[in-house]
Amino acid sequence: MSTAEPRRPASRAALFLLASIIVSFVAASTAPSPLYPIYQSRWHFSPITTTLVFAVYAVAVLAALLTVGKLSDHVGRRPVLLAAIAVQVVSLVIFVLAGGVPALVAARVVQGVAAGAATGAAAAAMLDIDRARGTLANSIAPGIGTGVGALLSALLVQYLPAPTRLVYVVLVVVLLIQGVGVALMAETVTPMSGALRSLRPEIRLPRAVRGPLLVVAPVAFAVWALAGFFAALGPALVRALMNSSTVAGGLSIFVFAVFGSAAILVLRDRSARTVMLTGIAALVVGMIITLVSVSADSIAGFFVGLAFGGVGFGGGFQGSLKTLTPLVEAHERASVLSLLYIVSYVGFGLPTVIAGFLVVHGGGLRRTAEEYAVAVIVLAVVALLGLRGTTRTAPAGPR
Incomplete structure (x- = not known):
């Protein structure tokens, strides 16, 4: 299927706009994280409720990916993005x-x-414009959004009035500006028939992607499980370790995200397999450091573990994208990327809810953090074994 040639704004500006939309949407999803303790204090609910409120987002994302994830392949990227921005507002x-x-x-x-x-529409549109830069932007944008949303929210809560409202007002303004940009952007794909049929939930992959997806799925699950834990319970854990302000809690998510983005930039020219192996190794090291630090009440060690965990997130997710994106045609991109995000968001939500249950009915926040770190280590090792076991049969993506 042919793609429409981008005209207005220029390709580089359109790529930046699309990446900024993913940043804004992810930032909006992490903005409530520093606010959960305030909500919890005002409305008297437990950490289980916190993680459930956090995780219903992942369930809703999955439902949307399964239904409208392929819609932009049929009606175009712009209409889907404009509708998504309106719903986000x-x-x-x-x-x-x-x-x-x-x-x-x-x-x-x-x-x-x-x-x-x-997610599917913006990610696919960036690949329509420039496959190499689009792959990089798809990898780095979620990390930037995660860090910006949490830190911006924490700073506004700490230093400005209306702590439970202001960050959302700021995000609304940003999204409205981005909506204008999408309205001016040229369509990047030629619409085709079958839009209504595309809304039927189905799991279908091109044959060339099936094996590689099995290789990257455990890695994507592991790194997003870690991101989910830090986004939902990381700020509370930081306050438990150092009895600190809201900003320190937001900073924990920011550090995780910044090091993830830095890893993506440093590793962008490496092979997909090298990137994934680096991510898995960093994930294991980071969790070991986190495990020791929580046991020793070391906030400095905890932030070092966060940094390594961020490298693991960036490397693991970028490697997954670099493995899959060269194997699909333009009209298949939204479907394949949506499936990868389904795996990711299951990892993002489900383990976090289990962690919230363990905080209340298990050994408390610190004990749960230690158990979670061990679980992520085990999952990372399983992913490593899967990657090594398929080295000779699954393509690893271009260098």
């Missing part, structure tokens, strides 16, 4: 007006639907 308005847990859940559900719709 609605979710942020619900956050602003929230008066209890039901409103938080509703906001997260709406937010997840918007993110699921936007």
Whole structure:
């Protein structure tokens, strides 16, 4: 299938716009993280509720990916992105007006639907414009969004008024500006028939991608499981270790994200297999350091572990993208990327809910963090064995 030639704005500007949309959507998803302790204090709910509110976002993203994840292949990237931005704005308005847990859940559900719709469309559009730069942008944008959303929210909570509202208002303004940019952007793919059929949930992969997806799935699951834990419970863990301000909690997510983005930039010219092996190794090292640091009440060690974990996240996710994207045609990109994000968001949400349950009914926050670190180490080792076992049969992507 042919793609439309980008005209307005220029390809580089369009690529930046699309990457910034992913940043904004991910930032909106992590912005509530520093606010959960405030919500918990006001509305008196447990860490289980915190992780459930956090995880319903992942469920909503999965539902959207399974239904509208392929829609942009048929109706075009721009209409899907514009609709997703509108829905995301609605979710942020619900956050602003929230008066209890039901409103938080509703906001997260709406937010997840918007993110699921936007993720496949924006990611595929960047590959339409420039496959190499698009792959890099797809890898780095989620990490930047994760860090920016958490730190911006923490700073606004700590130093400015209306702590449970201001960050959402800022994000609404950003999204409206991006919506104007999408309206001016040229379509990057030629629409085709079958839009209604594409809404039927189905798991279908091109034959060339099936083996490689099995190789990268454990890696993607592991790194997103770690990201989910730090986003949901990381700020509370930092405060438990150092009895510090909200900013320190947001900074923990920021450090994780910054080192993940740095790893992507440093490793961008390496082979997919090298990137994935580096990510797995960093993940294991980071979790070992985190495990020791939590046991020893060492906040400095904990942040070092966060940094290595971020490298693991960046390397693991970038390697997954570099493995899959060269193997698909333009009209298959949104479908394949949506499936990769499905694996990622299952890892993002499910283990985090289990962790929230263990915080309340197990050994508490610190003990749960230690057990989670061990689980991620085991999962990373399993991913490593899978990667090594398929080295001779699964393509590893270009250098």
